[in-house]
Amino acid sequence: MNRDRVRAFLVAFGVLVVDQLTKVWALSHLDSVPVPIVGDVLRFVLRFNTAAAFSIAWGGPMVLLVFNVVASVLLVVYILRMKSTRVMLFLGLTLGGALGNTIDRVFRGPVTDFIDMGIGTLRWPVFNVADIALVVGGALLLLSSGGKCACKDVRA
Secondary structure (H helix, E strand, O other), X not given: OOHHHHHHHHHHXXXXXXXXXXXXXXXXXXXXXXXXXXXXOEEEEEEEEOOOHHHOOOOHHHHXXXXXXXXXXXXXXXXXXXXXXXXXXXXXXXXXXXXXHHHHHHHOOOEEEEEEEEEOOEEOOOEOHHHHHHHHHHHHHHHHHOOOOHHHHEOO
């Protein structure tokens, strides 16, 4: 395996470790009462998400678990087949996020969320480090593709 692929898997592993450590911290130090970090804009509060992204009900816990596992396997396959170092790293970021939330679903049932952002009653859904990695990795993949399919970067 070449160095770029190893880096992509190290990025995934790093995201996974940070995600799980922050969730363990949140589970042991937070409850349902928001703790202001940056005034009302950024707060930490313990929430549990049994649904999909943004707490959208989507097929139930088993469907979400299967989806997460399939997505993670596909991300590994794409990392192994990708030519572009940059795209591999973005896939690694996304893989780390997918694995972080998959581990929650397997070992805890719901996904542990704790980062709460917004102003007053206008709040973003509570999220976690894995969610950040998924969104940033996905956004970077889209931006790097220039609106085109990255399929040309995959080895035959």
